[in-house]
Amino acid sequence: MIHNKHAARYVSKLSNKLRRRIDAFSCRDRMSGAEGRVLHFLLTQQGDLFQNDIEEEYSLRPSTATELLKKMEHHGLIRREPMSGDARMKRIVVSEEALGYRQQVLQDILQLEEELTRGIPEKDLDVFFRVIEQMMDNIS
Amino acid sequence: MIHNKHAARYVSKLSNKLRRRIDAFSCRDRMSGAEGRVLHFLLTQQGDLFQNDIEEEYSLRPSTATELLKKMEHHGLIRREPMSGDARMKRIVVSEEALGYRQQVLQDILQLEEELTRGIPEKDLDVFFRVIEQMMDNIS
DNA sequence: CTCAAAACCTTAGTTTCCTAAGTATAGGCT
DNA sequence: AGCCTATACTTAGGAAACTAAGGTTTTGAG
Numbered sequence: 596m597i598h599n600k601h602a603a604r605y606v607s608k609l610s611n612k613l614r615r616r617i618d619a620f621s622c623r624d625r626m627s628g629a630e631g632r633v634l635h636f637l638l639t640q641q642g643d644l645f646q647n648d649i650e651e652e653y654s655l656r657p658s659t660a661t662e663l664l665k666k667m668e669h670h671g672l673i674r675r676e677p678m679s680g681d682a683r684m685k686r687i688v689v690s691e692e693a694l695g696y697r698q699q700v701l702q703d704i705l706q707l708e709e710e711l712t713r714g715i716p717e718k719d720l721d722v723f724f725r726v727i728e729q730m731m732d733n734i735s
Numbered sequence: 736m737i738h739n740k741h742a743a744r745y746v747s748k749l750s751n752k753l754r755r756r757i758d759a760f761s762c763r764d765r766m767s768g769a770e771g772r773v774l775h776f777l778l779t780q781q782g783d784l785f786q787n788d789i790e791e792e793y794s795l796r797p798s799t800a801t802e803l804l805k806k807m808e809h810h811g812l813i814r815r816e817p818m819s820g821d822a823r824m825k826r827i828v829v830s831e832e833a834l835g836y837r838q839q840v841l842q843d844i845l846q847l848e849e850e851l852t853r854g855i856p857e858k859d860l861d862v863f864f865r866v867i868e869q870m871m872d873n874i875s
Numbered sequence: 876c877t878c879a880a881a882a883c884c885t886t887a888g889t890t891t892c893c894t895a896a897g898t899a900t901a902g903g904c905t
Numbered sequence: 906a907g908c909c910t911a912t913a914c915t916t917a918g919g920a921a922a923c924t925a926a927g928g929t930t931t932t933g934a935g
Binding site for chain 3: 618645646647657658660661662665681683684685
């Protein structure tokens with residue numbers, strides 16, 4: 596290794612700072628941190644989504660995902676519909692109420708993204724994304 | 736925003752995967768996740784370290800850091816010595832026992848780092864580190 | 876039909892983190 | 906000296922996140 600910097604530590608540190616920042620989001624008084632993150636994921640993803648996808652996206656164990664989604668369902672953020680074709684799977688659907696937060700959530704994320712990437716050249720961001728993708732491949 | 740990729744999500748996702756990976760480290764059966772992370776930090780840092788530094792590094796509240804360090808002390812991983820000059824501060828010292836894990840911890844980290852950066856050009860890593868540093872500045 | 880695997884759930888316990896309110900010390904400022 | 910604010914850390918209590926181990930039901934392959 597030539598670098599004296601540790602990529603793992605850098606990434607973790609930035610991620611922790613981000614968690615802090617995201618906890619200050621406006622909608623946060625109506626849902627927990629994890630619930631907010633998952634809601635944002637649901638709102639920006641297209642196509643059918645299942646518990647499986649949540650587990651993969653956030654590196655969660657099935658039981659953790661179950662508990663989290665159950666809580667979101669109880670809070671009225673999502674519904675879970677049986678999937679025709681495979682009775683084991685339940686499709687996750689964002690509720691009407693949660694769709695009302697959509698604008699705010701997207702706005703918050705957009706603002707964070709702009710703040711985060713301020714002063715960073717486009718080509719550097721391209722490299723950054725490429726490196727992260729490679730790293731995710733490397734350890735998966 | 737020109738990118739359709741979200742830097743925040745990318746970083747969080749990689750960080751989660753890393754946490755999983757690090758939890759599988761060999762010494763991990765003798766300490767919890769957070770304890771292991773802090774121990775690694777202590778072992779690779781030079782100069783006096785205080786609770787303050789742990790809070791900053793991991794974006795923790797004082798009470799969280801207190802609890803974590805108290806647990807590490809109880810598990811025999813660290814000691815806390817009164818600081819001459821400022822009676823409010825207590826210096827964190829890695830115990831003899833924990834120093835025994837040193838080689839293993841450093842080895843684990845080095846291996847992860849090599850695995851993580853495999854196939855990524857040196858100059859891309861330079862950009863990567865620069866971008867992360869800028870992002871940390873941007874949101875602090 | 877049988878059986879392994881997949882998708883998800885349940886339970887019970889641990890770990891991590893937070894808020895809110897404290898103690899004690901330090902370093903001003905008048 | 907006395908007062909005030911900030912700093913460093915602590916305590917108490919609770920919420921959130923995670924884990925391991927063991928279900929259920931359904932699927933799909935042999």
